[in-house]
Amino acid sequence: MVFDSETMKGTVDMLATSDHSSVVSITLFVTLLCACIVIGHLLEENRWMNESITALIIGVGTGVVILLISQGKSSHLLVFSEDLFFIYLLPPIIFNAGFQVKKKQFFRNFMTIMMFGAFGTMISFTIISLGAIVFFGKMDVGLAIGDYLAIGAIFAATDSVCTLQVLNQDETPLLYSLVFGEGVVNDATSVVLFNAVQNFDLSHISTAVAFQLIGNFFYLFISSTVLGVVTGLLSAYVIKTLYFGRHSTDREVAIMMLMAYLSYILAELFSLSGILTVFFCGIVMSHYTWHNVTENPRITTKHTFATLSFVAEIFIFLYVGMDALDIEKWRVASNSPKTSVAVSATLLGLVMAGRAAFVFPLSFLSNLTKKAQHEKIGLKQQVTIWWAGLMRGAVSMALAYNQFTKGGHTQERGSAIMITSTITVVLFSTVVFGLMTKPLVRFLMPPHSLLRMISTDSLTPKSFAVPLLGESLDSEADLFLGNGITSESREIIRPNSLRMLLRTPTRTVHYYWRKFDNAFMRPVFGGRGFVPFVPGSPTEQSVHNNWPEEPKQ
């Protein structure tokens, strides 16, 4: 996601007006962040609200106050900056998601997630683009063909930040991993599509161009993933080899944070998808690096990553809320209020239709590949997946600003309408759809059915503890594996290779992965049970076997 230099102006404008006003806006933001956290805490028990909606409402409220105080000319203090968003706020959120994600669920549903994220987004993109061409053409909005395709890419991007807020990993693990995983892949897809729309010669759409697009997508996906995995492994190796813990907790924490960020910024440097990279870096770090550090850095990194992500999320929603009142665009767009309303409504409709057009068919296809009843995606779950992915957020805003403004400013009527409509769709979908998601999830899936998979292990990020035997997730094998004892210490019934692979491919792949992991990866990169036990580390809840230093197995 390397955007052209024009897009930097937003940051510059925000920072440059003057030193004093930048201090004022930082003070304002920090105060509002504190307010959001306190209010979010007080509203914790409320079944409708969540932190993002609170932040959005406070943001809009503050925007109104600023507008009133400055008598309608304050938009410059808080121009939306893509750079701030993509370079500073998004990485901690996605990294933390990878760091805390239940890897078991994520890899079990890997194929479904890929299907939703890649093919689904393309379907959604096609429908929204076609719809835009048909409807907006009639409305005389005054956009070119490239703009219509860009609209498709912009509104195909599900807001994974918002999804993280409304779905609960512990309550609905399957849905969470599907919707969130889809969100991560989906982001890569939209960015590829968006760049393609901006770069390709659209007057000659041919099969070659289509193949180029698909090739580009796979290149992006694979190279981003590899970069994330390599950076994560490097961090594990560095920390294991030097074993900083003997000297300094702070060095371990600093190295983990810096290398996580390095993976993202390297991906940006190579024009890859930083989101995919940092997500996989998070997964690798929680599997290897996290186990190589001593006890205090474990607690510290776990909570620090979560806190940074939490603050960045609130910051984004505050920011979007405030920016929604950027008076310049509204003034231009308000000359044709009917068109604006019609465009916003049409976009909302297209987003809903585009998502429905892939969630239900692809769920059906996914169900065909599953044997066990409990692994299938039921109709109620399909509705929830459809619903939870309707929210559009900061990613859509950033792409829309990139397409329709020059450095945060626009005077053209068509562009102004698109910006205001994007803001309307983002606000409406986040607030209205967001408000209704919690009750909807509760209505469709009552709590008693949700409770069976709540994790009791609140400290240790789950490692690859997929049960090797039987179907039950709560099997003793799982619990046993979850307690820090590697599978070598137990007798394992080998799966009957080929037949097993055909029947339960994911599990067989997992079995061989685990063998490979224990034989080659862990001795080199560390991980659970492969670092020396530190006596007296007080919060280590698992059973330690006093591993000898660096066992070679």
Add this chain to the structure above:
Amino acid sequence: MVFDSETMKGTVDMLATSDHSSVVSITLFVTLLCACIVIGHLLEENRWMNESITALIIGVGTGVVILLISQGKSSHLLVFSEDLFFIYLLPPIIFNAGFQVKKKQFFRNFMTIMMFGAFGTMISFTIISLGAIVFFGKMDVGLAIGDYLAIGAIFAATDSVCTLQVLNQDETPLLYSLVFGEGVVNDATSVVLFNAVQNFDLSHISTAVAFQLIGNFFYLFISSTVLGVVTGLLSAYVIKTLYFGRHSTDREVAIMMLMAYLSYILAELFSLSGILTVFFCGIVMSHYTWHNVTENPRITTKHTFATLSFVAEIFIFLYVGMDALDIEKWRVASNSPKTSVAVSATLLGLVMAGRAAFVFPLSFLSNLTKKAQHEKIGLKQQVTIWWAGLMRGAVSMALAYNQFTKGGHTQERGSAIMITSTITVVLFSTVVFGLMTKPLVRFLMPPHSLLRMISTDSLTPKSFAVPLLGESLDSEADLFLGNGITSESREIIRPNSLRMLLRTPTRTVHYYWRKFDNAFMRPVFGGRGFVPFVPGSPTEQSVHNNWPEEPKQ
């Protein structure tokens, strides 16, 4: 420290050149930070090196490489930005210093610290300014009277960041608290002097102006301290009242971080000394707020603050190292190489003379007030204090850029010479003086005499555990108080008020402070022993008495 809007250009230049180049420079910085940490770790045992010198050398090396690659025109990528320094890098360092400082030592030496920091800096300022007027006038550098006074203020600022690196709090607690405490106060003094030089009408220096200066200093000192204390208490009250721990660790950590930063940025907003504010906020937070959160946030905040401070320090030295090669100023200054060298040497000499002129006389005065031999500052210690405060760092650089450049650029000969001389003094004093400090401390004070006060409590920041009885620091009373049991639970011999106050003022004040703290402050704001015991919190090493929830005494 609110500078005029011109100074923003540095940030803008750095960020604005283009999106891609900002990604490149971020990647470069993050990679170099990782390299510094790893190399710093490998050089841990080396008695000469420390992390700041490593970072400075790596920074200069990278600067050379960039210069060679760009064939001598790369200075714009990394223009020194005061804003980045004062708004983002300095606050975590100073906050952490306040958070981890041994309060006992700090408050015991409070009067000496104030004398050194305020009067000492003024003496130093006078000598450097007068010296500059005398010597630079002869050299025909071409500066105005205001510039000479500014030079006095710039070079009166001891680099507290560098001091933190070369002195060890556990090995030399008295020296550390004196030199570091002086550095914090000293910074406020230099900034007041610097602003005074820029704002006052210097052609009419009168007694009135001098009194105004002194009044300004006291106003700044007191209001900054009060702001820091109030923000810290507010954070303690908010966390204690809402008791976030029941719901979310991340909220507690986020509130602590945000409110700490808020104190700094509020001080900047009101044109106070953010450094003093955030330092006292750190002290209050470690005394109250830190005890109000649950176990995991305690570990997390302690290590996160330390890590952020650590990374910010390395970042600053890298940055200064790279910026040292800013080719533009060197080109202008190189037309008169002899003058440049003479100016740098003169400045170094003046810095040393200015510091000697207050350290030895003020130490003598301080010793007159102390009765006990071990509380006096010996000659060897005086030499160390003098030496450890000779380093000039990023604060001097930032002030020099503010005075002698417009947005990081200069073409005037006199200004260019001053900038290059500042860089020379900073590099020379940090590297040469810095390299020699560790050996010097070891030579003047051999390790066996240093060991007696090494703290064994590595987790809990020391609280106000001044011994109430006897002279010995290692008395049982101290150990007992240090274990989390408030003084109420033991019988205390009341000091014989007035006589006691005259003989040992600090201790008597402390006794009444402690009474007040336990009777009024702790019940409201929490603190050690005044928050409910969380069963099973594994790393709590102190003896818990199972306090009832919110005891009212």
